[in-house]
Amino acid sequence: MVGSPVLLIAIPLLAAFLIPLLGIFWKELVRIIPGLVLGYLTILSASLYIDVLNTGTIVETIAGWRAPWGINLVFSPLTGFLATLMTFIGFIIWLYSYRFKRNVEFEAAKKYFIFLMLLVAGSIGIVITGDIFNQFVFIEIVGISAYALTAFYTGRNSAEAAFKYLIMGSLSASALLIAIILIYSQLGTLNMAEIAANIHNMPPQYRVTAMIFFIIGIGVEAEIFPLNGWAPDAYTEAPGPVGSAFAGIVVKAGIYAMVRMMFTLFDISGPMQILIIIGMITLVVAETSALRQVQLKRMLAYSSIGQMGLVLVAFGMGTKAGVFAALFLMLNHAIIKPLLFFSGSYLVFNSKEKNISEMSGLGKLMPFTAAFFALGSFAIVGLPPFAGFWSKLSVLTAAANDGLLLIIAIVLLVSIVEIVYYFRVINRIYFFKFDKATSVVPHKPRVNALIAMAILAILILVIGFYPDSVSEILNRASEDLLNTPDYIKNVLSTGQSLTY
């Protein structure tokens, strides 16, 4: 045993508190420690995950309290997959932002890295915890660090964006708390497995009300339609790497919480109309809003929201194929969207407004960054032979198997809108003339950022040319999500679990 799941949460939390202290001795430590931590977490999580795939789910009880009473962490094929993905993306984000504000401002960099660690710790916590109140706490940790990161550039706009996020976040937190209270009052437990085992004993009116509040509570982090007003502002105002952290890590945690709640907690099997409807509305509204955006990051934000809508639609089908497709989409989105944010924020680096119209002719001046952006765009709109195609195909085949022809048609029509706005940007970058008066001054990316982008680009190509490299993992994860009885059994029988 190389370590245990609890380290995935404990180490980044500890690091977050140690960063300012160690920064007193040597300023560079502020940058190095997050990298070490995230690198270690990636290795730890990956090796744990391999163990899990070979031997079965790891359930860890905290402080010796057995499952129904104490808090426990569940590291299963699904949660392990997401945790590994998050730590990996976290590591890439660190690599990209290693020189963030270096030689400029120490305080700012310190804050950035502290909150980044908290963000990652919280997101992993949301995914691997087996206790709803614990999950609530982690959602709050993520929320608070996300507000702080949104307000990072202490300007008027970022403060406003953070404030909006704060309002939405607090509303959702109270809704979530109400849901938890309702469940606790009825079932007397906070353990997800035990709730899942007893949920059908709960009176329907309580059950439905609890579910509604859950949806509202988690929906804000999962960026579902009427609750995602904060997202475009937050993505736009936060620094570039934070945008990719939101898209690559935070949203994934939100989506996970949502589907865990639907699939396991409320033990719904079969198609879930609510997820499909919400997902479709989110998809359509977000993608169509993206078409007329002026700012690059805002466009990427809407695109990100839209993709999450599609993920929810795929989950909502409730079949194995649907869940597989949804997880595949999450994986691809976690790789592609950070690449777009990384390269996109370098393309508009020196611009004040960050407008798309300022990107004319940058393809010649920043060949690598522009190429990465183009690759990301090709991949996210689902052009073969890049990664996004296979996930889109899985969604469509899953929908076709359920006979959801209308959904296929809408998804494809929306894809055309998506193509239009991404290709407009690509055209501008590559086939417009560079104009000194209106274009941004190019900013050469640092080596570490290029490496980070290159890793993501290679992953896109690998998955694109050889999708079977990930299909086994996704298969196991989707089986795991659908198998609620096993989840309950694994958690409640503490025989083979670790004790601390």
Place this chain on the structure above:
Amino acid sequence: MEIIYLIFILFLSGAIATFLLGKVSKRLRDIAFITTLVVPSVLFFTQINIGQTVDFSVLGIHLSWGITNFSYIFAYIVLGLGVLAGIYAVAAMKGKENLGFFFFNYILSIMAMMGILFSRDLISFFVFWEIMTWSSYLMVVFTGKDVQKVGIKYFIFSAIGAYAMLMAIVITYSLTGSMMISNLIFAFPDFEFGMQILIPVLLLIGFGVKSAMMPLHVWAVGSYSHSPMAYTAVFSGALSKMGIYGMIIVMAGLVSRIPEGYWFREVIAWMGAITAVGGTLWAVAQDDAKKMLAYSSVAQLGYIIIGIAIGTPLAMLASLFMAILHGMFKGTLFMAVGAIEKQTGTTNFTEVTGLIRKMPFTFLASLMSIIALAGIPPLGGFIGKWMLYESVIGSNHYLLIIVIFFSSTAAFLYCYKFLFGFFLGQEEKEWAHVKEAPAMMVVPMVILAIGTFIFGVFPGLILNPIDAGLQELGYAVTQGRYWEMSVLFNEWGDTVVLQPILYTILAVFVFFLAFVLTKNFKKTRYVSTKDISSSGEIPKEHENLTFSRGFFQPFLRSVEPLMRRKIDPYYNSFGRGMEAIFDFVRRIYTGNGQTYALYVVVFALLLLIFKDRLWG
């Protein structure tokens, strides 16, 4: 390793190598480019056997690659034209910027087209189809002209087509549990009625876009005329044939096997006819050679579509024959226009005149291609057109044949205009400096032009493979006696007596030419075009004696009501309307925190109202 994989690996690695070598040395890049086109082509024609397949699976879906008799026909077009236009491109694009990128996309499109022909399953088919689409898109926007309009329009239409196809593919998968094309064809008659209609319609939209069938053609003219001419030769000659390839599979494999197939046939045939007429009329009206040829391509594909829709063995034979020939002569013509553009800097008929003595080989190639295009014997176009007419009449489509005759006759007008505008007419001082294009550009054109002649005289050379391909599609075995299907080959007996006749015609021509040359050789005196006198007046230097402006005004006036019906404005206003709607949707995100908080409350209320439907 399987040769099939090797071909694709060579294409892909060659494309990347060409791109990277472009950063090192221009000569190396050109060599790598030509090698990448030639080596896989040689491998393909020597090592690949028909029927040989490789199987593998992706995401649990069984995929298979292999060439069939039918796709082999199209491989001739793709690789033949691809290599020749590639050689042309090296010379034609010399000195342009970003050539590594151009060659990269060029190779990728050739690879994608070969991939389409190799695909025996729908997923590989779609993957290659999309690679073809985006690589050709990058060529359309390569010159940087009108990218947001022409380029995006091309991609939107391609995406509509591709996604319609993708929808059909996933529905097929859910119905048959297999992605193999053969399984789709096999299981199709047992599908329920709705699916029997929906799947062919969706597929035909997909293929109709690529083959520029009206009303899905609006992207074609801008895209053909905006991409570099070296690529347009492939674009119009080979890439649009992929739409034909798919359409034939749909029409022969699916539509002909259901009772409703009759209506499909009629509708598609008429759409083809409208395409032919509309394309021809608009081609006549153009003053720019690129646009004229682009419209002409649309029109020619209309004929091919008619043949496919009629669907009798003879019609199929005619269509496939015309598809190959069209690839050859339209490729040549686009190359010729590219040569003229390179040498003179413009492609406008009203500006360039009298190039016949300056660019004799280009003229020769254009002349032969134009004759083939117009369908005059002994060049290849004649045989294709003849068989098409015969099949249309033979299947009792009398109204259709009138329309086809009309557009076919009108096509002579633009054929003439092309020859006259560029090559004949008065020699202007402005173009005195023009020289013949470099040999690397001329040779591919001449080879293709000679090819149209050879196929016109020996149609059996390609009718044989076409016949084999048709049998694979389920048409009756003719024991290789394809000629029995047309009076052209049968009127005078049971063998191909066309050739002796053609030889006779040719001999007469050669004899006459030799006679004229020998008799008048001594007396030949080169004069300028102003060296004439009309009614005793000798024209001055500045006087314009030609009518290069405003060709065919009376004709255009008479068909003007027909040409007033344009679909493009409707698409444009639809697009603008959608953008306006989307802009309105965008305003849902007001940017006001209070509204967002309100949304949360409204959302909660909505969920409460519909709470009974939440479960399940």
